[in-house]
Structures are given as structure tokens and as C-alpha cells.
Amino acid sequence: MDSRLRSQVVFHLTGRQPDDGGAEQPLPAGLRPALLAPYRKLESIRHDFPVVLAAGPGEYVVSLAAAVDGALRTAAPQGLQGEAMRKRALHIERLIREAVAKGAQGTLLQAWDTAVAGAGTDDAWRREMTAVRNALAVDGELAGCDSRLPSRFLRHAWAVVQGDKARAARLRIDALVLRLEGILRADYARSAVAFQVANLQQTFGGSHQALFNFATMSRLLSPAASQGGLDTPRRARIEWALRTLREQAFFPPPGDPGAQEANNGGFAFDNVSAALESCRHRLPDMLSLLKALSLAELEVEGQFVEQLHAPIFDGMQSQDFTAAELQFFPDYLVTLDSDAPGVQADLGNALSSGMPVKVLLEVRDLLEEAAPGQGRFSFGMRGSQLASMAMTFGDAFVLQSAASNLLHMRDGIQRGLRHAGPTLFSVYAPADGESTLPGYLAAASAMQSRAFPAFSYDPGRGSDSATRFSLENNPQPDVDWPLEFLTYADQDLQAVTEELAFTFVDFLLADRRHNRHFAVIPRAHWGEGLISARQWLESPPADAATGLPYVLAVDDADLLCRVVVDERMMRAAQRCRETWHRLQELGGIHDSRTEALLAREKAAWEQGRAVDTAALAPAAIPAAPGDQPSIAAAVPDTAAAEDEAAPNPDVAYIETLRCSSCNECTLASPKMFAYDQNKQAYITDLKAGSYRQLVEAAESCQVSVIHPGKPWNSDEPGLDELIERARPFQ
Amino acid sequence: MSAATLCLHHFAEENYALEDYQGGVPRWCKGCGDNAILAAMQRLCRDEALRPEKTVFVSGIGCSSRLPHYMRTYGFHGIHGRALPIAEGIKLARPDLHVFVNTGDGDCCSIGAAHWIHAIRYNMNMTVLLHDNHIYGLTKKQASPTSPIGTRSNTTPRGSYLDALSPLTVTLGVQNVSFVAQAVDWIPESLFQILTAAYRHRGFSFVRILQRCPEFVGNMFEPWVHDPQRMLMLTHADGIRVSPALQKIYRNQLPHDPADINRAREIASSEDPIPVGILYRNPEVPCYEDLRGAGKLRTADQVRGTLDAELDKFTVWPQ
């Protein structure tokens, strides 16, 4: 074995550089995966960052690029005419992006002004850029994709939801306060006190007071004062509810951002036990407020029934809160560091507490050595596996994402914050300076390489994990590693295009903490024994000497090189791929059981289809639908009339169904006729009146539905004439 | 209102009887068709368990407009032709109330015609009953816009000159129309069914009710009252179904899908036979009160301030 190869094998197997003179050079500065070569000048690329954490209504976070595009759509003339203006605005946008990357802080408008001032432009320029500035539909803090992004982003999203909640709650509370006050005021207005001279006088505008004699008015009105008014228990209930609603300390008055911010402060924590303690402490007040709300709602509707409702209100307890009731109140935001000791137990406590807790788990490092410098890596225990664990708390909402992907996840984040129940956001953002890449690329490559896949688990979506779980936003989710094409110039300056996978190893290559697991191989030694890491992962060679895994990288000068990876890192990559497979299966991709079932069903279906096709007879053609029936010639439905039993013409009756409730018969002979429950007349007691009364009723019935039949008393005078008059109504 | 409160609400559900909705004693003439409309309305309130204090009847001026007096609910007997704007105001301020409007053919189609057109377009959630007796009843027999050509009246002693206006086709021609039906007072059961469907429709439900005025135009509807076969019952799974008992009398039926507006317009033009049923229904049309976020509560101070400002505009200051 040639000594170079030997030292490479030693490195691969042990992770140590051999001392026999074959020492590899240290990793060149700025080494990064070859696929990331095009992104070297990130500030000049319009990407998702920085974002604007927008204040006010509308989307709560937008990318700087989207904000500028929106402004240009309104401010810049269409077509070629607006081209110059667009270019200048994009230049300002780029200056802002650079400033934020260098750590500038402040709002979009502030950054815009600074950039315009710094661009040293003339007045016309400035005016133009002011027009674009004025057309910016959003403003708010700018945030770059750095290690602070997850907490800033989540805190902002959470504050927006708290603001919405407070507004809705105050609307409900304030409306009830108004209406309860209205009840008390109405009660007062009808009381004897209100009709006293001085009080009457109070109700009149000053300009007309002299025109009235309030003493006389009081004398006239006083007899009309209501006796008693509100009864004592009701008044007490209303006053209690009013007091509770007015004094509640959960929702500050609307329209005061300062008060809302201060209020939010009481609900944000950096450890779970303090959050839970604070929540428990507030339970009695929450119970009182909920009681007051329900009670007030019943009272303003006049629906409170003492015997029915009082026991229910007395029996209410805070243990009985439903998730929906808890959701009415502000949520607790707890920010945890995945490296902190005991974080797993803390998470468990938070997610199983039944309290409205929203946890942000900040993940900084995905690779952890059991004992430093020794043994196995326990890949991802701190980060992505905590999120997987959280899914076992059936009602918890879980969302995982790299910081770079947060903008795409903004709707999911809102859903998680509005979820009635605990929520976990697990977000990866590498510590600043740990990567040779800018924060955005470092985070994005964690997601790209499956080291930190994005997923969400939303219990609100359905009852089974297939509908709850989603792998949205991961690139090429149905393969092990995303594949991309890389085109480069070879030694003869000929273009070569190669398909490369972006693996877990590529991701770690850029992380300074893991440099020692990589060794650069000079071009002269790109010998036979090397295979790509992707290939190695697909089928690890039995003997290290026949296949050393490498990844393609570029140095600062964009020169391509191959980097050998040590074996422990490759094992970590294998475990990463296994974890990814489990997620894929959860997300219904390559689900082994489903695939087996599908194969079976497909075979059965094809068999069945063969039988059906053989038996298929020519189908009968349905008759064309006829024309619409004509209105005038609509055919009477005679069939319905067939079985009609004709009423006995000798017996008096009313076609009650057709009675038009005109009161004629019922008022003329209340003993003979009455109304049924639908206010339609029927004969109650014929003998209670005379045949004459009956015939007269028939004559006065405007819709002719009284049928007098034959007389029942042959002694009644004038029967012949009455029978004649009754004839048209038989 | 929260789900919990709603649940507590149902706890105290009340049952009403027809008499609970009976207000003053009706002062309509002998045999007047308005009585049947009143009875159907009371039956609707009872069967839908409308709380009297949550229900309001609004009317203009006319015999028909007296109906609110006979209901034991809230009522607003307005001014001639202005029932609809008043009802709209009520709905905007109190969207929680069930709003019904009683209006006559003079009230709605003559002096109030402009309000009528716009009320259709606003599509606010209310049920409108057009008591159409083809005459001005209260003022003792003047021709109305719906009087058939040739109607002799105090204002047209030689017979009216113009073709009658059809409230149905007019309504069906206005943008945002969402519910149009026709009923007759002399088939109380279908009147009740149609009013129920109208009430349940969310939007401006317009029900034209042909109503007999025995006092002044006693013969107007006689041929139809006495010949059930000259009535045309519109039936459909999405409309109303004619009960078996009623089918024995009114055998002339026409299937009609209320989603079909063109067919609705065609049927609406028929005067003989008289179609009865739901001509058109479209639940998708937005309601104005929803667009305008109605029902905003105002503090006592705001109300006083606005009232003072309004009254100041008309105040004649004492010298």
C-alpha cells in the first residue's frame, strides 16, 4: 500500500493524522461544500433574509425583498420607464442586506434612510427613493438569519397572536361591561330616585333647563316609577360580574402597544417551572373571569335562571378548564436551550402540563460526542429527536425548522401559536462564528442535508398521524439526499457537470467544531481508493482500503478539492439517514406497510378488472332530458286524488286546513267554532248552536270552507229556506 | 358568546304557545286576508321559538302595516313607504334581533319603491312580507301599482290605464337578490311553509303574499280562491314540498329548482295560474351588515354626544 493511501486509511479509521511524515495540510480557510460555491456573495443574492418583523395588521413577517417589490409595484412606473428606479431601489435593498449582515439593527425605514444617505446620491435620487420608502407597506425591526433569529422571530409571532387575542377578548369584555352598565342604568332611569327633581334636572342640557318646571315634571313622572326594579340577587350578580370584568388583569386596553408589551412580559419565561408556577398562580383569576363572562352573557340576554344556573356556577372549578377555555387567555412563551441540562425533562413537564405553553427549543449544535474526543456521536439527541419525542404527547403541536426556513413556516408558526394546547417549536440556528458559512447558509444546509429536517405535527388537522404530520418544505423529500448538478471547469478548462448529493457530511464540513474529522487530499492523490460519501453511505465497503469516502469541497478561491471523512462521521451520517427514513415513513413516503398493502391491492384490482372488461355489455344510452314542463299546461297530479275519501255531504265540517283565521265564525258563534293550535277553525259542538247559525257562518266565510251538511233538528223554523241557502256550500 | 354560555343558554330553553305572540285585537275588516298572514306569522314565531324580546316587526302605513300592533313582540309602526330603511337601521344597530317587515303594495311598490330596490341590493338579513291586495285599503280604495289594468277605484273611476307592476319580476331583477317567494293568504299551510323558509334564509327574504281585501276589491282573487286548479304549486327538494293533505286539493304542481334564476323569472311572470312557492334562493350573497361589521356597541357618552350634536343642528335657541 502506498504510504499516502495508508495515511489516508489511518485517518479515516482513527480520525488522527499519522505522524509518519505523511501529515495532511490543515483544512484551507473558507472550505465549504462544492454545491455551495455559487452562494459565496450572499448579500448580492435576493433571498429570504433579512426579514421585517412587521408591526400592525397584515402579514406579521415579510422578507425585505418582498417589501421592496411591493413598494416598487406602486411607486415605480410600469415597464421600461420604471426600470431605472427599480434598479436604484434594488441597490438600496442590497446596501441594507449588507448592513444587516454586518450586524446593523433597527427598523426597515431607519435602515432605508441610512442606506439612502450613505449612497451619496443627488436630490432627484433621494426624492425617488423617498417615494419608494413611502410606498413601503410594512415597517418593523429587520432581522437577519443569525443565532438570535429564532427567539426574535418566535417572540414577535407570539406577540402578534397575544395582541389578536387581547383585542378579541377586550371586544367581548368591553361589550359586556357596556351592556351590564346599560341594565343598571335602565334600572336607575325608571326608579323613583331618578324622578326626583334634582336628578331630573341633571338629565337636561344646560341651555334648556330654565324652560322646564322640574317639580311638576317629577310629580307627573313619579307614579310611573317601577316598583322594586332589579331584585337583590340579580343586582349583586351583575355588580360582581361588572367588577370582575373591569378589574381583570389578563388583557390590557386595546390600542396601547406599550401596555400590551408590558403585559406580554408577564407571560414570557426562560424556564418551564417558573412559567408553570405563574400559570397556576393565575388559575383562580382565570376562573373568576370565565365565570363573569358566562354570567354576564346570560344576564344581558335575560337568560339567567337562578335555580338552574346558580348551582352550575358554584360548581365550576379551574381543574375543569377545557383547552378551548384556556385558549381564551394569553399563552406562556418559554425559551429553552437544547444544550441546557435537564431540558428533556423540562420539555416533558411543559408539554404534559395541560397549560397553554408555547416552547421554543433553540438548537445550536447537532452533533454531540458522548465523551469529548472519544466514543460514538449521539447524533441529534438534543435537537431533532426532542421534537420527535414531543409528538408522542398526542395533543401537542410540534414544528421543527431550520432558522433559514422560518419565513416559509410563518403560517405553520401562527397555527402552532393559535393551537389550543401545548406547542413546541424546535429551531436550529448555529451559534455565530461556529460555521465557515453565513448563518443563513449554515442553517439552510442543515435542512438540506437532513441533519435538521423541517416538519410539523398539527393535532388540529385530523385524528391520525398521516393528516397531522407533514414534511413540507424539505427539498426532494422522497430521496435520501437532495441531488443537485454542479458544473465546473476541469484542468483543461472544459466544463464538467456532475450530479452531487448534499449529505450530512457536507453539512458538517462547514462547521469549525468538526474540522478534525476531515482531511484534504491534494489533487495529485485523487487516487483509485476514493468513493463519494453518497456512494459509501449506500453500500459501505467491507475494507476501508477499497473505498475511502470523500466529499467535494471548494476553498476560498473556489478551487475544487476532495476531502476524506473519518469513519465516525460517516457512522453519524448513517444514523442521520435512518432518522430521516423514520420521518419519511411518518410522512407517508416509502411507508413500508402501505407499500406492501398497495402492491396487494393493485394485484387484486387488476385481476378484478380483467373480469369486468370481459363482462361489459354495451351501455344503455340514457334518454335525453325533456324540455321544461310548461307553466300553463302543468299537469294536475290526478294520481294523488284517487284514494281520496269524499266527505259525507250530510255531515257538517270545516276544511280546517284552508281556514284563513279571519275570526268570523269563531266570533259569531264561539260555542260552535273554535281554533286549533294553529289558529284554524273547526266545529267544536254543533248542538251548541242552530242550523241557521251554521249556514250564516258558511255564508260569511270568505274562503268558503264551512260546509253545513244537513240540519239535525227538524223542529228548527225556516229549515227549507236554510237548506236552500246551504246548497252552494255542500 | 362562548360555547359554554350557549350550552347554559339551552338549559333555560322556553316553550311558547301561539297566544304568547298575540298582541292587540285585530281591527281589520271582516274576512280580511291579513288575518291569515298574522296567524301564519304567530305560528312561525312559536315553531321557531323566537323570543318575543328578540323579535321586531317593522311596518310602514296601511291596513297591512297595522300587523305589528297585533304581535306581542317589539314593533315599529313607521311612516308611509319607510318600513325598509327603519328595518335596516334596526338590523345595523342590533343584528341579534329577528327583523320582520310588513308592507303593503302601496307602501312598498309606490311611495317606498326606491327603498325597496336598494333594500334588495343591500341584502340585509330580514324577512319581508309584501301584503299585496292590489289596492290602497286604508285610504279606501285607490289604485296601487299592482292593481290589474282596468281596476276601477276612487282615483281611476274609469278603470286603471297601466299594466300592473310585478313585484316578483322587479325583485328578481335587482343585483344581490337572494330570496324571492310567492304565497297566497288563502292557502295558510303553504303560506306558513314559505314564511318559515324565508325566515331561515340568511339575507333579504322577499315574500309577496297575495292578500284578499273583501272590503274594497272582493272579487279580485275569487276565481283562484274557488278553483284550486288555478293555483300552481312549485315543489322541489330545496324548495317546499306540498303535504299529502294539501296535494289532494292543490293538484297542479310544477317542480322548480330555486337555484335557477332564469326559470324563476319565467315563472314569476305567470299571473294565471298563480305560482306559489319559492322562486329563487341563493344563500351565497353577502349581507350588508356583515360587510359593515354591524352591531357595534356605543358607550352612553358616545350616544349622548351624537344625539346632542344631531339635535343641535335643529335647535331653535330660546331668545
Ligand SMILES: Cc1ncc(C[n+]2csc(CCOP(=O)(O)OP(=O)(O)O)c2C)c(N)n1
Ligand atoms: C306620506 C304619506 N302619503 C300618503 C299617505 C296616505 N296613505 C295612507 S295608507 C296609503 C296607502 C296604503 O296602501 P297599501 O300600502 O297597499 O296598504 P293596504 O292598506 O292596502 O294594506 C296612503 C296613500 C300617508 N299616510 N303618508
Ligand code: SF4
Ligand atoms: S269564517 Fe272561515 S276563514 Fe274565517 S275563521 Fe271561520 S272558517 Fe276560518
Ligand code: SF4
Ligand atoms: S280595507 Fe281591505 S285590506 Fe284593509 S282591513 Fe279591510 S279588508 Fe283588509
Ligand SMILES: [Mg+2]
Ligand atoms: Mg294594498
